[in-house]
Amino acid sequence: MNFPPLQSWIPGSQRPLVIAGPCSAESEVQVLETAQALAKLPWVKVYRAGIWKPRTRPGLFEGVGTAGLAWMSRVKEETGLLTTVEVARPDHVKDALAHGIDILWIGARTVVNPFSMQELAESLAGVDIPVMVKNPVNPDLKLWMGAIERLHKNGITRIAAIHRGFFQSEKTQYRNAPLWEIPIELMRQMPGLPVLCDPSHISGNRSLIQQVSQQAMDLEMDGLMVETHPDPDKAWTDSVQQITPESLGEILNNLILREQKGSREFERTLEELRHEVDLIDYEMIRLLAKRMNIAEEMGRYKYTHNITILQLQRWKELFADRIKKGNKAGLDNRFLAALLQLVHEQSIQIQTNVMSRGEEQ
Numbered sequence: 001m002n003f004p005p006l007q008s009w010i011p012g013s014q015r016p017l018v019i020a021g022p023c024s025a026e027s028e029v030q031v032l033e034t035a036q037a038l039a040k041l042p043w044v045k046v047y048r049a050g051i052w053k054p055r056t057r058p059g060l061f062e063g064v065g066t067a068g069l070a071w072m073s074r075v076k077e078e079t080g081l082l083t084t085v086e087v088a089r090p091d092h093v094k095d096a097l098a099h100g101i102d103i104l105w106i107g108a109r110t111v112v113n114p115f116s117m118q119e120l121a122e123s124l125a126g127v128d129i130p131v132m133v134k135n136p137v138n139p140d141l142k143l144w145m146g147a148i149e150r151l152h153k154n155g156i157t158r159i160a161a162i163h164r165g166f167f168q169s170e171k172t173q174y175r176n177a178p179l180w181e182i183p184i185e186l187m188r189q190m191p192g193l194p195v196l197c198d199p200s201h202i203s204g205n206r207s208l209i210q211q212v213s214q215q216a217m218d219l220e221m222d223g224l225m226v227e228t229h230p231d232p233d234k235a236w237t238d239s240v241q242q243i244t245p246e247s248l249g250e251i252l253n254n255l256i257l258r259e260q261k262g263s264r265e266f267e268r269t270l271e272e273l274r275h276e277v278d279l280i281d282y283e284m285i286r287l288l289a290k291r292m293n294i295a296e297e298m299g300r301y302k303y304t305h306n307i308t309i310l311q312l313q314r315w316k317e318l319f320a321d322r323i324k325k326g327n328k329a330g331l332d333n334r335f336l337a338a339l340l341q342l343v344h345e346q347s348i349q350i351q352t353n354v355m356s357r358g359e360e361q
């Protein structure tokens with residue numbers, strides 16, 4: 001799949017491309033006032049506003065609807081910013097196109113549903129418009145890629161992905177867990193696809209937006225989509241995570257844009273360090289294979305003597321011991337626990353395979 005670069009569909013855009021605007025369009029005055037302020041920031045090239053809002057429960061503010069599209073047209077006329085809105089149904093697409101919206105985006109709650117995605121993709125067949133695809137609510141890379149593929153199959157090639165974090169039942173400082181490894185894997189599997197970050201939805205709180213935006217830049221993302229409101233505390237939706245256009249300007253000014261490549265001297269030293277990492281990884285692979293071979297042998301021994309696979313006491317003691325040792329060595333607890341659990345799971349699987357094949361020692 002080929003993806004034209006952002007610069008080819010957003011004139012004058014430089015890294016980071018910034019898309020900003022209110023979570024929801026509330027009134028013509030609010031939409032225009034926000035846009036006027038944002039147009040002063042050189043990074044901002046696209047104006048966003050939620051016109052149709054997917055709400056978890058009915059009865060909450062569900063967006064101003066089609067009326068807001070006329071306000072977006074005025075934004076374009078008066079500021080020159082490109083405009084983008086979220087679409088979730090073919091009739092939204094039709095309305096947005098009829099009002100000259102420049103870019104569409106598809107939200108996390110739509111991307112989770114292949115039926116909705118297929119319907120939307122088909123409604124876009126033969127339409128020459130760029131589309132941005134947020135990650136699905138749940139951490140499922142295949143769904144995200146599937147949504148992009150459905151659009152591509154229907155002739156949409158100007159596509160960008162937007163990383164807005166993932167739902168996780170475990171409470172953390174973030175509203176949506178960033179799980180950076182997922183967009184990184186997306187970049188690996190779909191090279192050339194522009195990837196933006198939505199620090200507002202990841203953070204859920206304006207105090208984290210700077211740090212999340214910096215992380216996105218350090219992970220080579222192409223841009224940011226940030227919710228901005230002239231009076232965030234009074235916003236009708238997502239008030240805690242919205243920021244004023246002025247704060248956005250400060251955050252963008254504070255961003256450190258690091259180079260992708262260094263001097264020859266730097267690259268040489270980096271190569272040396274990478275060589276060390278390579279050797280360590282090979283050693284880890286050799287040791288893991290050795291450990292799994294022993295687990296397999298244990299499986300056969302247990303099978304011959306009719307002994308259960310899981311040995312809880314041993315597992316508990318081993319786990320506690322390795323965590324303690326890892327702590328002393330300066331390893332992070334959560335990382336180590338996840339790694340040990342993965343190794344244990346595989347060791348159990350290998351022994352299960354041996355037993356189901358009925359292999360004697």
Ligand SMILES: C=C(O[C@@H]1C=C(C(=O)O)C=C[C@H]1O)C(=O)O
Pocket residue numbers: 295298309310311312314315318343344347348351
């Ligand atoms: C390898 C064994 O079987 C299982 C796997 C373990 C492991 O991988 O370290 C530990 C205990 C058992 O639950 C064992 O009994 O020692």
